[in-house]
Amino acid sequence: MATQTAPAPTDTDDDHAHPAHLEHHFVSSKQQFDSAKLGMWVFLITEILLFSGMFVAYAVFRQWNPEAFVAASSTLDQLWGTINTVVLLTSSLTVALAIHSIKQDKVKACVYYLLSTLGLAGIFMVIKYIEYTAKFEHGIYPGAAFDPHGVHYEHLAGMAAAPQFFSIYFVMTGIHGAHVIIGMLVIAAIAVMAWRGSFSSEWYTPVELTGLYWHLVDIVWIFLFPLMYLI
Amino acid sequence: MSTTTHDAPVADEVGPEEETNYLNHETSVWSWLTTKDHKRIGVLYCVSLALVFLAAGVLALLMRAELSGSGETIMGNNTYNQVFTMHGILMVFLFLVPSIPAILGNFVLPLQIGAKDVAFPKLNLASWYVYMAGAILTITALLTGGVDTGWTFYTPYSSTTGGGVLWMTAAIFVAGFASIFTGINFIVTIHKMRAPGMTWNRLPLFIWGLYATSIVQVLATPVIGITMMLLILEQTLQIGIFDPALGGDPVLFQHFFWFYSHPAVYIMILPAFGILSELIATFSRSRIFGYRAIALSSVAIAMLGFLVWGHHMFVSGQSAISSIVFSLITYLIGIPSGIKVFNWVATLYKGSIWLQTPMLYALSFLFLFTIGGFTGIMVGVLAVDVQLHDTYYVVGHFHYVMMGGSVVALLGGMHYWWPKITGRMYNETLGKIAAGLVFLGFNLTFFPQLVLGSRGMPRRYANYSERFTDLHQLSTYGSWVLGAGLFLILGYALWSLAYGEEAPANPWGATTLEWTNVAAIPDHHNFERTPLVTRGPYDFHLADEVFGGGDGAALGDDVPRMPEPAPDAPSEDSAETARA
Numbered sequence: 001m002a003t004q005t006a007p008a009p010t011d012t013d014d015d016h017a018h019p020a021h022l023e024h025h026f027v028s029s030k031q032q033f034d035s036a037k038l039g040m041w042v043f044l045i046t047e048i049l050l051f052s053g054m055f056v057a058y059a060v061f062r063q064w065n066p067e068a069f070v071a072a073s074s075t076l077d078q079l080w081g082t083i084n085t086v087v088l089l090t091s092s093l094t095v096a097l098a099i100h101s102i103k104q105d106k107v108k109a110c111v112y113y114l115l116s117t118l119g120l121a122g123i124f125m126v127i128k129y130i131e132y133t134a135k136f137e138h139g140i141y142p143g144a145a146f147d148p149h150g151v152h153y154e155h156l157a158g159m160a161a162a163p164q165f166f167s168i169y170f171v172m173t174g175i176h177g178a179h180v181i182i183g184m185l186v187i188a189a190i191a192v193m194a195w196r197g198s199f200s201s202e203w204y205t206p207v208e209l210t211g212l213y214w215h216l217v218d219i220v221w222i223f224l225f226p227l228m229y230l231i
Numbered sequence: 232m233s234t235t236t237h238d239a240p241v242a243d244e245v246g247p248e249e250e251t252n253y254l255n256h257e258t259s260v261w262s263w264l265t266t267k268d269h270k271r272i273g274v275l276y277c278v279s280l281a282l283v284f285l286a287a288g289v290l291a292l293l294m295r296a297e298l299s300g301s302g303e304t305i306m307g308n309n310t311y312n313q314v315f316t317m318h319g320i321l322m323v324f325l326f327l328v329p330s331i332p333a334i335l336g337n338f339v340l341p342l343q344i345g346a347k348d349v350a351f352p353k354l355n356l357a358s359w360y361v362y363m364a365g366a367i368l369t370i371t372a373l374l375t376g377g378v379d380t381g382w383t384f385y386t387p388y389s390s391t392t393g394g395g396v397l398w399m400t401a402a403i404f405v406a407g408f409a410s411i412f413t414g415i416n417f418i419v420t421i422h423k424m425r426a427p428g429m430t431w432n433r434l435p436l437f438i439w440g441l442y443a444t445s446i447v448q449v450l451a452t453p454v455i456g457i458t459m460m461l462l463i464l465e466q467t468l469q470i471g472i473f474d475p476a477l478g479g480d481p482v483l484f485q486h487f488f489w490f491y492s493h494p495a496v497y498i499m500i501l502p503a504f505g506i507l508s509e510l511i512a513t514f515s516r517s518r519i520f521g522y523r524a525i526a527l528s529s530v531a532i533a534m535l536g537f538l539v540w541g542h543h544m545f546v547s548g549q550s551a552i553s554s555i556v557f558s559l560i561t562y563l564i565g566i567p568s569g570i571k572v573f574n575w576v577a578t579l580y581k582g583s584i585w586l587q588t589p590m591l592y593a594l595s596f597l598f599l600f601t602i603g604g605f606t607g608i609m610v611g612v613l614a615v616d617v618q619l620h621d622t623y624y625v626v627g628h629f630h631y632v633m634m635g636g637s638v639v640a641l642l643g644g645m646h647y648w649w650p651k652i653t654g655r656m657y658n659e660t661l662g663k664i665a666a667g668l669v670f671l672g673f674n675l676t677f678f679p680q681l682v683l684g685s686r687g688m689p690r691r692y693a694n695y696s697e698r699f700t701d702l703h704q705l706s707t708y709g710s711w712v713l714g715a716g717l718f719l720i721l722g723y724a725l726w727s728l729a730y731g732e733e734a735p736a737n738p739w740g741a742t743t744l745e746w747t748n749v750a751a752i753p754d755h756h757n758f759e760r761t762p763l764v765t766r767g768p769y770d771f772h773l774a775d776e777v778f779g780g781g782d783g784a785a786l787g788d789d790v791p792r793m794p795e796p797a798p799d800a801p802s803e804d805s806a807e808t809a810r811a
Contacts, residue, residue, distance in 0.1 A: 003469055016434070023352075024347065024353065024423075024756075025346065025347035025348035027761075031424075034423055034518060035350040035351075035419050035420075035422075035423040035424070037417050038418070038419045038422055038423060039351060039354075039416075039418075040420050042414075042415045042419065042449055043411075043415055044417075045450070046411050046450075046452070046453045047448060047453070048454035049451075049454055050456055051455040051457075052454070052455050053454050053457035053461075053487060054457060056487075057461070057472055057483065060480070060483060086629075106520060134768065135694055135708045142464075142468050142470050143464070143465075143468035143470040143477075144467040144469030144472070144477075145468075159493060160476060160478060162470055163470075163477075163478060163480060164472070164478055164479070164728075167468075167470035167471060167472065168472075171464060171470065172462070172472075175460075
């Protein structure tokens with residue numbers, strides 16, 4: 001029984017200097033890190049379910065209106081879509097490298113990788129902006145404002161379910177875009193903190209969690225891209 | 232045995248005045264609003280939810296008053312529509328869904344597993360603020376014209392009526408995050424923050440209930456979030472997802488809505504099951520029968536609960552095959568629920584039953600929940616549902632589950648943990664009277680509704696034909712008895728805060744850590760020392776020799792580092808126990 005008591009923390013531990021990042025209610029840095037990571041994973045599950053509602057709506061309407069969905073989907077620009085996929089996948093690589101760097105105490109490399117992630121995310125949003133405005137110019141709006149005109153879009157006007165496709169497209173990519181912007185804000189904050197030397201191989205939990213979040217943003221896009229642009 | 236109090240980690244006798252506890256170590260309002268202490272957040276939630284329950288309860292009394300006679304009595308039809316809608320929304324989204332996890336879960340969970348706090352205290356506080364933001368949006372909805380869609384927001388009515396619907400759906404979207412935050416916090420806390428020796432099979436069953444609840448909260452709530460978001464976009468941008476006029480599908484809304492809202496019923500009832508296991512074990516002073524069966528049946532209900540949403544839509548035009556499958560899985564839910572009820576009854580068998588107020592609620596629960604469960608199976612039967620759908624039978628059924636189940640369990644739990652939360656005892660006699668009033672009033676209110684529904688009285692109507700008058704009036708009288716019981720509880724609860732007798736550390740002789748290893752009013756950091764757990768949660772049967780008589784001899788330390796032997800019921804009540 002005496003051996004079992006060993007892991008129990010006692011107040012005498014206070015004599016030793018706690019790591020600055022260790023919150024009082026955790027026993028050890030490892031427990032704190034594991035908790036944070038598990039919490040992030042559970043949060044990512046909620047995100048997946050949030051998007052899954054929209055994926056279900058997409059599947060249902062596609063099942064009912066295959067022709068309209070194919071016609072509407074083919075007006076999306078596959079080139080921009082592909083470039084954006086490559087951009088986002090690369091940004092996932094850089095954020096993974098940022099975590100890898102901070103684990104080896106390479107603070108500067110970590111900052112640079114975070115900044116390149118930020119830059120790639122910016123490129124993604126700019127391309128998204130170009131795509132959106134190209135659609136708006138031809139009257140392709142979500143909802144009631146849908147009024148397609150121009151050579152490539154006129155045939156959509158007669159299709160009953162074409163507005164559904166673009167409503168779902170704008171809602172899904174819009175909410176995904178909102179996640180990208182939130183991610184950019186977080187990555188920028190993390191980069192500043194890293195620059196100030198807040199992280200080391202001892203403690204890099206926020207970098208790790210941001211990376212996990214960013215991979216989620218990436219993986220949602222990996223499903224959005226083929227469903228919206230390719231099929 | 233009286234040794235319990237002597238061995239409590241903090242020496243009560245030395246000078247209670249000088250000691251700090253979670254209530255008095257900081258007292259400013261600001262310290263409460265910025266607290267990261269799970270116990271204080273539980274109390275904050277308790278106050279907020281009590282106000283919501285009061286508001287929604289008064290609405291219910293007004294509704295019953297309107298129905299005390301056919302024709303218009305105290306309010307017009309439109310007002311009535313708004314009143315029942317607000318009653319439903321407040322009770323479901325702002326009261327029942329957060330209730331037990333946010334109040335008792337927050338307060339008790341870290342104490343029961345021997346942790347200093349939940350894993351993410353800031354997220355926990357954020358959860359309360361997000362909840363309050365949801366409440367403010369609800370009030371905004373009321374001020375901007377109110378809502379009369381019913382709590383289910385069925386499209387196309389909800390996507391085409393203006394007024395407060397937009398604000399109300401936003402409120403539910405926002406309040407959902409409070410629920411998600413609590414769920415994430417509990418899952419991580421239970422996985423990572425357990426004290427040494429607190430294995431999964433030694434978790435108190437309340438924790439198992441909360442764990443299953445959290446899984447449902449995390450998996451279901453995002454879906455209502457996106458549903459409400461799409462409804463808002465449909466109102467503002469006219470995107471056509473749910474509204475048939477825009478090319479959308481109203482049945483799709485029902486699928487989305489019930490994918491959350493049916494599991495939400497389990498968010499309400501699973502923690503109630505957890506409370507019930509605690510109450511039954513403690514007040515029959517015997518080890519819970521079938522610990523693993525009860526624990527795992529909670530998880531089974533959580534999982535199966537995701538596969539039955541279609542039973543709300545038997546008459547919405549879904550395919551016959553889906554209806555049959557949903558109906559079958561609905562029957563399956565009866566199995567784990569039945570396992571629980573039988574195990575609780577088996578725990579009572581040959582136990583030393585101690586009829587204190589919390590136990591009265593536990594016994595009420597067994598009775599009321601069983602009726603709620605069986606009537607649920609009834610409406611899960613395809614052919615029967617066609618007759619009973621949208622009648623008072625359904626209203627009666629879900630009130631037996633939500634109020635007879637969840638609220639009665641919450642009341643039992645609040646009485647049980649009241650001494651730990653406030654450090655005061657409530658008045659036992661008044662408590663028993665109130666429990667009796669609640670039980671009587673509840674049955675008087677809702678049993679007539681089951682009869683009304685089976686005779687064809689539709690729900691959500693402000694008027695009815697003459698032949699229903701007697702039963703409606705009976706139901707209204709019942710609501711007064713029920714209201715009297717609940718106001719009596721409010722009265723003596725407030726009284727006990729000021730004048731109640733000071734509570735000992737373990738007034739019930741319970742065996743879980745929050746009673747055995749925590750001071751009468753918990754310390755700010757919960758435990759003097761992190762406890763070392765060496766036994767199961769309800770080992771009332773273990774004799775002193777297993778624990779070395781509780782003299783701490785095995786440790787050579789003046790502060791015991793392990794839980795006390797399971798204590799007997801307090802001696803002053805032993806006569807009563809023997810009688811029972």
